[in-house]
Amino acid sequence: MTSWFRKKGTLETIALEEEPLASSSFTRSITPHTPLLRVSDVHRSFQVGGGKIDVLKGIEMELRPLQLVMLKGRSGSGKTTLLNLIGGLDLPTKGEIVFQEHAFHHSSDDDRTLIRRKEIGFIFQSYALMPLLSAWENVELALRMAGTPRSQWKERVHHCLDLVGLGKRMHHRPYELSGGEQQRVAIAKAIAHRPSLILADEPTAELDSQMGAQIMSVFRNIIATEQVTICMTTHDPTILEDADHVYEMVDGRFVT
Numbered sequence: 425m426t427s428w429f430r431k432k433g434t435l436e437t438i439a440l441e442e443e444p445l446a447s448s449s450f451t452r453s454i455t456p457h458t459p460l461l462r463v464s465d466v467h468r469s470f471q472v473g474g475g476k477i478d479v480l481k482g483i484e485m486e487l488r489p490l491q492l493v494m495l496k497g498r499s500g501s502g503k504t505t506l507l508n509l510i511g512g513l514d515l516p517t518k519g520e521i522v523f524q525e526h527a528f529h530h531s532s533d534d535d536r537t538l539i540r541r542k543e544i545g546f547i548f549q550s551y552a553l554m555p556l557l558s559a560w561e562n563v564e565l566a567l568r569m570a571g572t573p574r575s576q577w578k579e580r581v582h583h584c585l586d587l588v589g590l591g592k593r594m595h596h597r598p599y600e601l602s603g604g605e606q607q608r609v610a611i612a613k614a615i616a617h618r619p620s621l622i623l624a625d626e627p628t629a630e631l632d633s634q635m636g637a638q639i640m641s642v643f644r645n646i647i648a649t650e651q652v653t654i655c656m657t658t659h660d661p662t663i664l665e666d667a668d669h670v671y672e673m674v675d676g677r678f679v680t
């Protein structure tokens with residue numbers, strides 16, 4: 425079992441350190457007007473040395489189906505810490521996190537892993553692709569890890585890479601692609617197993633503004649076609665305009 429108390433840039437090991445799921449008949453149960461995720465009075469503290477630091481201090485938030493929600497805030501304000509909790513990678517010190525009907529704050533590591541790998545896709549600033557695998561193979565790996573029946577792989581990989589506009593670069597390896605193209609492969613990989621929620625930590629931070637805008641356009645497209653909700657962190661003020669809702673974090677709290 426992976427330790428979830430990780431910093432940004434290392435979460436990409438999630439999929440690689442876990443066993444593939446057995447194929448199952450897990451089904452989604454979202455109704456359009458019910459929040460997909462509810463965070464209530466969430467606190468997260470860490471023991472550091474002899475002391476304790478309070479990173480999140482009473483977070484309240486909701487993610488509704490088909491929304492693009494952004495978390496903004498200065499470096500160190502707690503955005504990644506919150507994203508880790510929403511993704512079931514970590515547990516709050518206090519408070520409740522309910523994703524669909526699952527109470528993450530009461531769930532075991534194994535239960536959260538199962539839910540996460542069926543229902544949540546992750547996207548990282550640094551793309552987190554397997555360097556020796558082609559775009560096609562990277563997306564296929566995500567399906568293998570999620571336990572998707574092999575008979576569905578070909579059609580699904582094709583569909584996801586087409587959706588992100590990489591139909592003509594399916595057999596390129598990451599180093600043969602631009603940063604924006606690599607991030608689009610990462611998006612295809614994140615949606616391949618049909619999650620209901622995508623969590624993206626600074627997905628445009630390493631891209632220029634034009635490529636960043638392309639990523640936001642891909643996000644809008646996948647919300648519409650794949651029926652996902654996206655929650656992302658960003659520092660980029662131009663990108664905030666694309667959000668349905670922006671939560672601003674200051675020192676572990678949301679300000680309005």
Ligand SMILES: Nc1ncnc2c1ncn2[C@@H]1O[C@H](COP(=O)(O)OP(=O)(O)OP(=O)(O)O)[C@@H](O)[C@H]1O
Binds near residue numbers: 430432471479498506
């Ligand atoms: N596992 C941990 N142990 C101790 N401190 C931690 C841990 N995880 C996060 N922190 C601390 O919590 C604070 C918030 O970190 P976090 O990464 O959530 O901020 P952030 O808003 O995402 O910052 P950035 O924009 O730079 O990524 C930081 O001071 C960080 O050092």
